[in-house]
Amino acid sequence: MEQLFPIIQNGVAKKKDTLPRKPFIEANSMEVSLHHLEQACIIPVFAKDNERTISHQEFIDIAMLATSDALGGIYVEHPEIRVSHEIKGRTPDAIHKSAKELYDHEKTIYYERMAFIARIPSIEEEIGGNPITLTIGGVRSYNLENLYHKKSLERFKFFIGFQNLVCCNLCISTDGLKEEMRASTVKELYGKIFELVKNFQVDRLLGQMYDLTQYNLTEHQFAQLIGRCRLYQHLPKEQKRAIPALEFNDGQFNTIVKDYYQDQSFCRNESGDINLWNLYNLFTQANKSSYIDTFLDRNLNALQLSTGVGQALKNEESGYRWFLS
Known part of the structure; x- marks a missing residue:
């Protein structure tokens, strides 16, 4: 497949600023940046052995990298990220302070649930007069993990499909969605995403949508x-x-x-x-x-x-x- 754009580097794609789009999901969620997840959020651990979970940002990075590799180094846009269910905490030195007295550096947060998408702009078609572009994405919900026990296989949802650029609606088929992808390391997660993307039949989903x-x-x-x-x-x-x-x-x-x-x-x-x-x-x-x-x-x-x-x-x-x- 011809490479029309720069390859992802370190899981982050750089691209010129584009006009703002409608969000792909709205309910009970807000948009955050990848930088915010990396710099402002703590990483939950499994309580019994203090082993860390795979973080939201690692999931996003690995998904984008595996997709780029599976499609021959194709360019993947910077991700759009939505989060919900903010979990707040504080540092030990602020134990006796009231909430209104806390400084920013004394507050800790992470988000229980996260969803993201990232578009692949070089693969675009038209259905019913609407431009659609190939898109990947995923969902991570820490509430599905038993964080009170020892580290175990962690659950992720990942998809590859299309996004309707007219309305930013997503188009997802059975072949392009893994509703429960389990992994204990980022290497395992990379392999499973790579395999799903590599085996995804683009023409089959396009045929289904055209038939509609x-x-x-x-x-x-x-x-x-x-x-x-x-x-x-x-x-x-x-x-x-x-x-x-x-x-x-x-x-x-x-x-x-x-x-x-x-x-x-x-x-x-x-x-x-x-x-x-x-x-x-x-x-x-x-x-x-x-x-x-x-x-x-x-x-x-x-x-x-x-x-x-x-x-x-x-x-x-x-x-x-x-x-x-």
Whole structure:
């Protein structure tokens, strides 16, 4: 693959400043820099043996480096990082001070949950008139680790997929997402990310997304779909088990319905129809209100639902036919 940009050095890519983009996730999170994680945050340890965890910044660095290596030294943009659930502490010499008396150097913090993305601008396509660019990212949640015991395999989520540059929505497939990647060292983590990126089938995901542009839902079918989605959460357990999983909540369905009428990029057309590509983007847009720990799972679920509805429209065998019946 042709190298169009400088290779990453020490896990950090440098690039000219670009215009600010919409965040890829919004709910209960804030944006921080890689420098902030490196310089201002402590690294949690496992209490029983005082072995340190793999830090958020190490995860980001290793993910970017492994991706660059797996794709032949390709340029990866500087990461966009969102964090939540700040854990505060203080240094021992400030033990007797009240919170308002603390100096900055006496405060300690780390973030329980972190999500990041990094774009690969030299691999860009267009789907439904929207430019999309290859993107990697990951999620780390310390709440999934038992920090009160000895060091064990640590959990990470990593993906490679595309980002819609019109709205900054992410497009993630089953093949490009590892929902539980376990590693005890950065070397192990590097190897697993390298393997996933190396084996990722770009054309397969592009084909799935292009296929979504070929099928439309009428306004009646859209209303039927949303109504069934709302019913899903209240189905008896046995009936729910027979239907593909749906991860979205009622608040997100409200957003989808509102955007069906009002969104500038993905709303219905003049006749009330909406193609499945636009429907998919309404779901991924609503997913921005998800918390960091459920964000990637729901993003994948959006593609599964959209492609499943497409199969139902083509009269193929699909468990998603229930959503339109």
